[in-house]
Amino acid sequence: MRLLKRHRTDISVSNARRSESFRTLRHDRYWWHQLGDTDYVPSIYETLLDPEWEILEAWFRETEDHQLVGEINVPAMCLVQGFVSGGGIRRIVQLGHYSGYSSLLIGFMLRRMNAQRGLFSIDIDADATAFTRRWIVRAGLADYVTLHVGDSADPVSIRESRSALGAQPQLVLIDSSHQYGHTLRELDMWSDELPVGALMLLHDTSTFAERWDTKAQGGVGQALAEWVPEHREMSAINLNAFVAPGADANALVYRDACGLAILQRTGRR
Numbered sequence: 001m002r003l004l005k006r007h008r009t010d011i012s013v014s015n016a017r018r019s020e021s022f023r024t025l026r027h028d029r030y031w032w033h034q035l036g037d038t039d040y041v042p043s044i045y046e047t048l049l050d051p052e053w054e055i056l057e058a059w060f061r062e063t064e065d066h067q068l069v070g071e072i073n074v075p076a077m078c079l080v081q082g083f084v085s086g087g088g089i090r091r092i093v094q095l096g097h098y099s100g101y102s103s104l105l106i107g108f109m110l111r112r113m114n115a116q117r118g119l120f121s122i123d124i125d126a127d128a129t130a131f132t133r134r135w136i137v138r139a140g141l142a143d144y145v146t147l148h149v150g151d152s153a154d155p156v157s158i159r160e161s162r163s164a165l166g167a168q169p170q171l172v173l174i175d176s177s178h179q180y181g182h183t184l185r186e187l188d189m190w191s192d193e194l195p196v197g198a199l200m201l202l203h204d205t206s207t208f209a210e211r212w213d214t215k216a217q218g219g220v221g222q223a224l225a226e227w228v229p230e231h232r233e234m235s236a237i238n239l240n241a242f243v244a245p246g247a248d249a250n251a252l253v254y255r256d257a258c259g260l261a262i263l264q265r266t267g268r269r
């Protein structure tokens with residue numbers, strides 16, 4: 001018993017130092033770790049096994065060396081972890097995996113839950129997908145994560161996701177083009193694929209994040225603002241929709257200035 005207690009303390013001490021160095025690193029990608037009161041290891045890293053954390057650390061180094069930085073962030077992934085791990089969600093579709101950050105973290109969660117073939121992830125970029133696939137294999141997650149190259153608004157990806165997951169998704173995470181028109185097509189197509197109670201999360205939904213829409217049509221936030229009122233079958237909250245350029249992330253309750261929307265399919269028609 002005493003041995004077990006000591007072991008537990010040792011683990012928590014080493015876990016508690018994992019992302020400590022991110023607080024002082026220069027790259028913008030570590031912004032969350034450099035906020036006023038985030039001097040701790042967030043749950044998405046704290047809960048990893050040592051070999052998983054080693055993989056992720058090596059992934060951070062390689063993506064920085066090759067300038068393949070463009071991942072979602074800590075607040076959003078902690079929220080995803082709450083839904084997946086807390087809710088026992090075993091069938092997930094992701095639109096946009098880029099170099100693999102969220103795919104690795106979700107893969108680690110699914111492996112803990114023994115949910116094989118639990119993530120089907122789509123990206124239009126074949127090179128990014130090859131890069132991500134290499135890391136998924138290195139992390140031993142090939143049985144848990146299926147990667148697909150294609151347009152996330154192409155109906156083919158629905159068929160592919162059904163065959164990979166074996167059923168409709170319980171969660172769809174959208175972090176892809178950030179274009180207004182393309183987001184509308186994703187919303188139409190993937191909301192129809194959700195059973196009652198299933199969730200859809202969209203990243204980059206704030207006024208601040210409109211900048212990612214290369215046609216300056218208002219991006220994900222504008223698409224949602226028009227789409228949600230027309231779809232009574234979905235309930236929605238858009239966290240930080242109001243956050244504009246220049247906002248201080250320290251002053252936000254949900255710390256992600258890019259915003260995140262949570263949609264749920266209800267039984268309404």
Ligand SMILES: C[S@@+](CC[C@H](N)C(=O)[O-])C[C@H]1O[C@@H](n2cnc3c(N)ncnc32)[C@H](O)[C@@H]1O
Nearest residue numbers: 071072096098101102123124125151152176177
């Ligand atoms: C912000 S990154 C995704 C980051 C990823 N979710 C993560 O956390 O690491 C956006 C990705 O969406 C992909 N993308 C852009 N347009 C797309 C489209 N029409 N269909 C599928 N993927 C697309 C890009 O190739 C890019 O890899």
